[in-house]
Amino acid sequence: MYNKFYGFSENPFNPTPDPRFLFLSIGHYETLSSMISGIKERKGITVISGDVGTGKTTLIYALLKDLSERIKTAFVFNTKISFQDLLIYILMDLEVSVPKENLTTLLVLFRQYLKERMIRDETVAIIIDEAQNLEFEVMENLFRLYSEDSPAAKLVQILLVGQPELEAKLDSQKLQAFKNRFAIRNYLKPLNQKESGEYIDHRLKVVGSSSSKVFTPQAIDRISKFSNGIPRVINILCDRAFLTGYTTSSRKIDEEIVKDTIKELSHLKSHRTVSQLGVRPLYAILVIVILAVIGFGTLYFFNWDSNLKLSLKRSEKTILLEEILIKKEKSIGKEAKKATERVVSAKKGWTLSLLALQYYNNVNPTFIDLILEFNPQITDLNRIFVNQQIKIPSITEELFLIQAPNQSYKIYLGTFSDEQFGHSFRKTFVLKGKTLEVVPRKVSPQDTWLRVLAGEFKTREEGLRAIQALRQKGLLPAFVGSPK
Template sequence: MYEKFYGFTERPFNTTPDSKFFFPSAKHTEALNSMLYAINERRGFVVITGEIGAGKTTVCRTLLNKLNVNTRVALITNSHLTQRELLAVVLEELEIEYKGGSKQKLLSSLNEYLIQQLSYDNNVVLIIDEAQNLTPKVLEEVRMLSNLETEKEKLIQIVLMGQPQLKSKLENPKLEQFKQRIVVYHHIAPLTKEETEQYVRHRLAIANPQTQDTFTPSALEAIYKYSRGIPRLINILCDSALLSGYVFEMRQINVDVIHEVAKERDFHYKPLDIQIPDSI
């Protein structure tokens, strides 16, 4: 709706994950590189955590675009699964034909496929999003998948992505063997104030390379303080502010617009010990 008014080729603050808009902050880049390293070197388990809206899914989409062409990926986004359902979904994602049967038969079908892929010099990756929803029994099943290996390397690389509760769940003594298998653990923290400003400008520049100062400095400061540096919340604030600016024919978004949008969207993220400017 507001794209033409601001000269954008597309909406710069869409909340759906789009690797085109990946912002290479130090935290997100480290998470991405850690996953690429563990996968390419066939190291096994990787765990990535972050708050809701921290950018985990966007990092995942960027990862998929950077993987070697010889990499086969099973991406699971519905993590409310039983042990058998997990194996069945993995087989379906990898397009492995199977005729049902016991859990052991499903595991055998997967193992045959993995050995075949190794002979082709292909790498196989299992990515589970929202992994904090996995039950301890299913997590143990995931660990058992990591037992599929040769003397030198893992047959399947496993990436678990989830909210901070995932790390707490892995502290369960019953999952000690699982925890010992993790070779890379990375937590994606919120953006800093400077990174938030860079993030906003980065997305604006992708939508319109000629754009300049669409948000005033005080507006950017307010965006950070309301969002706490969480990318999804930044996107919600900025998208709503641009829509409001379009309605009122404002070429530049000031802090008053951000205050109004935050109030309308019922934002309750302002730190009590930080003052947000009342106006320009």
């Protein structure tokens, strides 16, 4: 939107990981070097941890781009799965046909693949992002692929990338048998203040500009301090500042614009992490549990802004109300049923996550919920069948507009796997005076997500304007990808 105004060839602060924008601070260089050497030198299991938004996934993409053809890679990012499903993902990414889905057959196929690679002296790298979400049993079985007593098994190189909780999990008693197998363990630190300024300048140079052209030094300094060196926070803050600058016709982002932007994004404030403070993981878990108890107690008494009501407490009466809401809001709306859609026939090994990635270039609960909404025959997001006909809706702004029985309108903001969505919506001017409705969404026998609606809007046009404004601010998860 603002690229032409500032002379950018493209958006310099797109939150989607892109190795073209890779900035190698000392910490990022050391981490990438560890990842490369761990795989190329066949060291076994490499572990990379770091806080949310520090650039771990971008490093993975840079790694994949750098590896030679003699290293066959399987990249897994959907980690809340069973070991059998993980093995299916791995084999599919290695371009191995998966005719049957029982675990024994899958293991035979994997071992046969390793024997073929051993003849060619090739390496097989299994790269797993968000590894902290893997269950202990899944980790144990994964590590056994490398630990098997056979020459072919030594070809397997495992790279685990995740948040600091990963370290605590690996240090647990349940995985003590594999502790000596972890050849490299590296923690990716946030950028320091000098590196934060260099990071901003680097991304701007990629799109044909520089920080001196579009930022004042004071603005850069304030962004660096607020972000605490977290690249994702820097990206979001800079993007929002440019949007503000564009709407006010400001050719240069100054400190006042950044201060106003920070007020709107105060929930993104990054504090020093457990890892940065040097707290041992087991003590860290204890601290987190205590803080969580205090936090939930505080949340119970916290009075949300009267103009934006969000009910988070789950009592028996609330659950009963939610069951009524589920029936009332079962359909996203009449407009949804009119949306353009395509029909695909499911193939062996397909999942809803893979479909979302294929057709929306991204995976999040909102995309999966939309697919489920158009396919009521699917009652478990983890289970679809071969040759099953699945409707894939096109993402349009009209899809998120819902007409209420009283002829007013609500907008569908998105679907979330937990209750951390409220901060950004609560501070948004577009939703001032509106009420948020939280509707439970059963997506599998074990999992319930939260569908969030906002209203009421008197006219269709008012609702669409709100959707467009929220989309421009990057608050609607359905528009984070680029639908094909």
